[in-house]
Amino acid sequence: MRHKNNEKSRKIIAAATKIFAKKGFYKAKISEIAKEAGIADGTIYIYFKHKDDILIALFEEKMKEVLGNMKKQISLESDPFAKIERFAYFHLKLIEDNKDMAEIIQVELRQSSKFMKNYQNKKFAQYLDLIGDIIQEGKEKGLISQDIIPGIAKRAFFGALDEMSRFWVLSKRRKYDIETAARQISSYFINGMKN
Amino acid sequence: MRHKNNEKSRKIIAAATKIFAKKGFYKAKISEIAKEAGIADGTIYIYFKHKDDILIALFEEKMKEVLGNMKKQISLESDPFAKIERFAYFHLKLIEDNKDMAEIIQVELRQSSKFMKNYQNKKFAQYLDLIGDIIQEGKEKGLISQDIIPGIAKRAFFGALDEMSRFWVLSKRRKYDIETAARQISSYFINGMKN
DNA sequence: TGTTAAAAAATGAACGATTATTCATATTAA
């Protein structure tokens, strides 16, 4: 019973991921999601109270996965600079491997504060903090200048990667390969923050 | 006649800027915009064919202004690194001075490809190219390493600033002042791209 | 193992609320 429920709500989220990515949240119809999931419209309302809830659940599920993966990747390196480069690479790789999810996070996450009044995306903050923690570690080890403010640097670094992904998500063909982009972007920050 | 039309459509755009920023495009009602502009609902349809057109016109108008301002600011410096720092400062200042516009660009511009199938935001591309050109100039003058790919670096730099603005736009209080953020972010890139 | 009744899950047509857009009419300017 418990098992089956999870199975079906995951199926709905998978369908919603596809439809939200294609049409955007507002233009996506419940009936389309239902059709994509191979169920009746009404069934969705057994698993989710409102349309909004599907998007929230989608964020939670995807961000949990992303966060878990990235934590594991970072733990494979000990040097802060190597961690930064690995973060860049896997962030971009993630986007590439999950275009639909990426597009939703890119586009709909931005609006989240608008249509979901009190939804605080804690998982996203934690994701940012992965970068902040690496920078902090670098400062403590004397590798990164004491002038660097982690709260700014973590956002700048994430923003740089994020803009690169947006470019990929919205354009048809990828102009630069992942390795190159990850190496370039992380090198700006690594060299720029060095002690 | 020409004069009056422009005057009124600017009034509508100003009202729309306020309402779109507060509610987001989809939740903003034409009737609200009309009320804010002090005109009747139907009047909007004399100046704009659809709701979408208001948003497109809004982008065009704001981006044109932003682009013009930034071009002027950049031209005040001759050193590429100084240009980069000035770009960072005025970009962030612009956000601060035009919160409503910033919020719309942050949030709604992201969706533009979704609801306006064939609207290519050329002004935005030009804005990015301002950065690309500075980097190119820096390479030619031997200040910036030949390894730096302007197409990646311009997006990374813009993304870094953009993420910082998003943080400001979506949060109540500003944690870091503009000068600090601009100096930090531009220093990562300047030092990171140096020859 | 097969039967069956109660519970749970699923269905999809119908409802009702919302809102972009239109247009017959009124107002203002030329």
Place this chain on the structure above:
DNA sequence: TTAATATGAATAATCGTTCATTTTTTAACA
């Protein structure tokens, strides 16, 4: 007086959500 603008009530289409009904699952019992 005529043309251009503006009005806002009415229209029409859209869709999220509900719920009476049907189907499937569960588990109790012979």
